[in-house]
Amino acid sequence: MEPPAPPPPPERPAHEDTRGFVRRYIFSTDHKIIGIQYIITGLLMALVGATLATLIRLQLGWPDHAWPLLEKLLPGGYQGGVMLPEFYLAVVTMHGTIMVFFFISYVLVSGFGNYLVPLQVGATDMAFPFLNMLSYWIAFLSAAVLIFSFFVAGGAAAAGWTAYPPLSAIAAAVPGSQMGQSLWLLSMALFIASFTMSGLNIVATVLSVRAPGLSMMRLPLTVWSYFIASILGLLAFPPLTAAAVMLLFDRHLGTSFFLPSGLVVANKVLTNTGGSPLLWQHLFWFLGHPEVYVLILPALGIACDIIPAFTRKPVYGYRMSVYCLWAVGALSMIVWGHHMFVSGMSPFTGEYFSLVTLTITVPMTIFGVNMLASLWGAKLELRSPMLFVCGVIALFGSGGLGGLFLGNATADMQLHDTYFVVGHFHMMIGGVTLLATFAAIYFWFPKMFGRTMNETLGKAHFWLTFAPFFTIFFMQHFLGIQGAPRRYYAFTAYDYLQKTRGQNLVISLSAFLLVSSQFIFIVNFVWSLVRGRVAEANPWRATTLEWTVPSPPPHGNFETVPTVERWAYEYGVRAPGGDFATQDVPAAAVPVTA
Amino acid sequence: MNADTAAVDAVAVREDQLKLGLWMFLATVTMLFAAFTSAYIVRRSGSDWRHVALPSILWLNSLVLAASSVAVEIANVRGTRTAWRSSAAAMVMAFALGIVFLAGQVVAWRQMVSAGVYLPTSPHSSFFFMLTGAHAVHVIAALAVLGWGAVATLSGARDPRAWTSRMSLCRTFWHYLGGVWLFLFALVSLY
């Protein structure tokens, strides 16, 4: 489990960086540049995803309303000013796909993962820098293909981000299932290739280039979370690759992997025989469930490392938290069927999945309470990163509790495919991972760019994000209990849903507030890049290794390879620099407390 | 610690990294074929399953692939005895046999097609083409790795230690795919 740290490479004098502009910033193999490339790409994709969300909420808040301006901007999606149902479904599908894979995964997992892991393990770069560069450019291509799919005949994929066949397999079933769905599948294949390269890199780096003395149990929780999330991704993505290949074959080459006999679409009997739509669901969710843990584990790890900088004491229960990360990772691979309780799979299998799903609550609760308990006895400084982390803790608990309903197969019968699920996963992905992403940006911006973000704008951004966010997704849980199904273009066709009109209006208005508030962040981000106050090496007085090098770090990171003799949470001690000791401080200078 | 031992240790770290990277990649590839296999098993239980006769050339292809694995091993043994010329010859042989294997697979596909069995003809044929296709794609990648190893051997393997590490990667990847082939062949033939 803990291989001995490799022998120290020779000391290197700080070398001159002779690379030209293209090698330095475009086709760079430096993990820091690649990390920033991922982050910028992800933030741009977030703008697209947020725009799509705005369109959704416009439609749900004011169904049947005419929007002449939108028709001018998006002529394919509107008729008579009213949004077309086929466009709505494409918007919903692409919103989900972009936010999950191209925003959170790019910014939080690949972006910050690439940036932080080599620095925090005391390395000069990733284990495979060229592979790293390749992974980014394939990721870029994947995003480009997906955006391109908006502009093909039939429009973007419209079968949901889950792409269940036969809807996603038969071109006549919904317009997005023409070329749009094929491009979606191609984009996913590229994404998976890119992610695999990235994941390999992170695992290899953590195992082979840690600084001398940096044993596994001295690693910050951030590194642990990226390590485990990467292993999870490596093992979980291939079934989706397999499924995507089979779906492409069903769509274009006449096979029947997922298409059963006797299908009649547009009054024509299809020639497929014997395939199983459920097979897609099993393969998709085999990835789909671990995927959300791939997103959330780094969020939780990062939160655990930001907390101590603002409580000035060690994170609570470090060892236990590491074990919990492992437990969650392992368990997440065997619970995928809880997405399929009413799918027609065997009820006995449903019982198994229900029982195992609820065991995940154990390590997650322990981990969550460890985060909460880290605030106990703290000397709290509520700066922007810390505010966002408090938001992470709050939404982790709130959203996570919804999981108790959904994991319970019997309760799920009422709640499956309703807004309860939408509320739950937005709280977890939108809430926990999004707020953690913001926390990470505010926290590491000074290190990445050598400048400081504006604190007042940061605080305003937090409150104007947290309040509407909580409102929207907490309310959606109740919409689900009232029986409002997902992916409905409007709720106007049902008597029992008329009473949701007011709630949808409130949710839509809150959503507009949420989206507009992000401009505060964009302004802060861009302004600070150019005119922010110059940042010192360790503005937050934090202990992990990235804070021991200049802001921004030079190419090659460390002038001399650090030697580590302590864990990552030496806060609350008497040290020459203050109340903390960075990980490279020798044991002789400041006593080691763990 | 002097500069020489430091340099050697840096090489050792690099070897470990590459080996680690390869094993993790193989874990990913294993999951891919595991997913295909589980899909096969699920589909096999369908009432419309019809086993199509597979071309007998597949047996020959299997032998060719096995022979190329043997050739790689011979290359390794000869190299450890610093018999670089015969080692290089064996590597070239292994590479050539790999190409022959791929050619043989193409022949097998063409025989299927001329017998009127295409990709969508039956579930069994769908899986046959898809599984052999996926395997062939990975073989092409492995040929690149094998080529890299062959080049190192051909140049007289000036650095035996680095050569051993390179060979280890080649052997692992190549034998792995040979093993995957045997498994897939058994699956589509027998089950």
Added chain:
Amino acid sequence: MLNYLLLTVGALFVAGYVALAYFIWKGSRRDAIGPRFASKKTERLLSAGLGLGMALIAEGGVLAIGIPVWSEYFDAVAPADAIEIEVTAQQFMWNVRYPGPDHVFGRTDPKLVDDNSNPLGLDRTDPQGKDDVIGLNDITVPFGRAVHVRLRSKDVIHSFFLPNFRVKQDAVPGMTPEVIFFPTQTGHFELACAELCGLAHYRMRGMFNVVSQKEFEEWLKKQQ
């Protein structure tokens, strides 16, 4: 089940927020940190306590209430007097079929399907199909009897969702999942589709009517 969860989860929710608020309030008032570590004993107790507590609430709920209800639901055999209905979903409507006095559904064949004249693809030559009663988007059942629905789909996955009855089951092409339930009230209840099926997924509405035995017989006679 829902009440149990709402109560327990609600309590945990409130407790969590109170604790968070307290720590944040206390922490921002402090000048110096408290003890750096909790004792090993506290850590162990907290973990064990939390683990067992959560396990009890979550798994306990599933084991004590969830699974028994789930098993009862799925192991249930339709009573002899259950009303048998076949619902075939398609884009974007619910085809309804009753087996008629012979209690046997007639043969169907996808090749015979014509969306205008024969949406179910009924084999008109099958004697057992002659007494089948066909309807669209309207299901009527007599109060006091169990309902046994066989679900089919012609094109994509749909889902048979009766929000008032907490009944939900996907209608998957190539399969025939079944639902058995016992209405406890008369009235007119809406049927919604709960699995994305295309453009008009949002208005794939049906009516599920629970009426008296007499009304049901009158209605059935009128359909035949």
